[in-house]
Amino acid sequence: xxxxxxxxxxxxxxxxxxxxxxxxxxxxxxxxxxxxxxxxxxxxxxxxxxxxxxxxxxxxxxxxxxxxxxxxxxxxxxxxxxxxxxxxxxxxxxxxxxxxxxxxxxxxxxxxxxxxxxxxxxxxxxx
Amino acid sequence: xxxxxxxxxxxxxxxxxxxxxxxxxxxxxxxxxxxxxxxxxxxxxxxxxxxxxxxxxxxxxxxxxxxxxxxxxxxxxxxxxxxxxxxxxxxxxxxxxxxxxxxxxxxxxxxxxxxxxxxxxxxxxxxxxxxxxxxxxxxxxxxxxxxxxxxxxxxxxxxxxxxxxxxxxxxxxxxxxxxxxxxxxxxxxxxxxxxxxxxxxxxxxxxxxxxxxxxxxxxxxxxxxxxxxxxxxxxxxxxxxxxxxxxxxxxxxxxxxxxxxxxxxxxx
Numbered sequence: 085x086x087x088x089x090x091x092x093x094x095x096x097x098x099x100x101x102x103x104x105x106x107x108x109x110x111x112x113x114x115x116x117x118x119x120x121x122x123x124x125x126x127x128x129x130x131x132x133x134x135x136x137x138x139x140x141x142x143x144x145x146x147x148x149x150x151x152x153x154x155x156x157x158x159x160x161x162x163x164x165x166x167x168x169x170x171x172x173x174x175x176x177x178x179x180x181x182x183x184x185x186x187x188x189x190x191x192x193x194x195x196x197x198x199x200x201x202x203x204x205x206x207x208x209x210x211x
Numbered sequence: 212x213x214x215x216x217x218x219x220x221x222x223x224x225x226x227x228x229x230x231x232x233x234x235x236x237x238x239x240x241x242x243x244x245x246x247x248x249x250x251x252x253x254x255x256x257x258x259x260x261x262x263x264x265x266x267x268x269x270x271x272x273x274x275x276x277x278x279x280x281x282x283x284x285x286x287x288x289x290x291x292x293x294x295x296x297x298x299x300x301x302x303x304x305x306x307x308x309x310x311x312x313x314x315x316x317x318x319x320x321x322x323x324x325x326x327x328x329x330x331x332x333x334x335x336x337x338x339x340x341x342x343x344x345x346x347x348x349x350x351x352x353x354x355x356x357x358x359x360x361x362x363x364x365x366x367x368x369x370x371x372x373x374x375x376x377x378x379x380x381x382x383x384x385x386x387x388x389x390x391x392x393x394x395x396x397x398x399x400x401x402x403x404x405x406x407x408x409x410x411x412x413x414x415x416x417x418x419x420x421x422x423x424x425x426x427x428x429x430x431x432x433x434x435x436x437x438x439x440x441x442x443x444x445x446x447x448x449x450x451x452x453x454x455x456x457x458x459x460x461x462x463x464x465x466x467x468x469x470x471x472x473x474x475x476x477x478x479x
Binding site: 111135144209 | 282312319354367
């Protein structure tokens, strides 16, 4: 069963992966990081990504209809040279974490990364 | 349509220049790679070779509460592990070895509980900390955290709360709903805040609400400070103080001096 580090290292094996982190969106704390961060600083990246994730997770506009479903699955931000994929981790205990994957746009495959990151998020907490 | 809204304050980023340690004693213990238990007024830190392996605070729900509150782990399964081990960290390791919980879930919950209790353990205190050298804490299979990382995160969390709502009174006193409720234009109450607000009854404190929800205490403080800023909750007002005597004599010692003295003694 993978731990946090194994999960992040697995995310880094995706084509085009530049960096990955497990971040708490309430506090902005990075609970684990691998690879590079935009601007070179994982802590700043975690705090900024947490802002975005919190807005999406807490505001009803983006939530799925139905109480059984997690409000939001993932967030995608694209820019001229890269993608940011934020995947919420649905835990059975109370938490507010997401996986953040930074992908180079040239080599990255967003559709594949989205599917794989979803699987990794599930395996991380479900075994 | 013009909607003018004040943007929420940004999550603070750790200040790399901040070199002021929260506890000089803790810094020294980390430097000498000490193993043992640091007992402070609001919590304890378990150190192994100078790293924090476990933290506990009466103000934060423990790993057991976080794991059992929502049925992640059966209460009986935790108790079985707890009676066979000297403490919660060892109980968690036993659960890891037995495979009843996924590794990632246990690591995540362990780190959540560590940073949460660590925040309170490192809160400003009115009594000096004590360190007991003890070989029980050890670097095990669950993640440990460098002292400096816990200190920096604790400072960052303090700043975050301060930016949300600068009055810390709501962190520790029983809460009541503000009457009337906040202004109509205030930020809407999110589902997670609603769960907190539903438990505000004039008796419960933030810690009680966190325990009741099986939620990290710091996360609960974030919601309470946001709710306070939006005018939904407030601390129970203190009872009116008795009138001061007519001729008040100032005999108070210099508290600041005493605190500096204590810090200096701790640092020895």
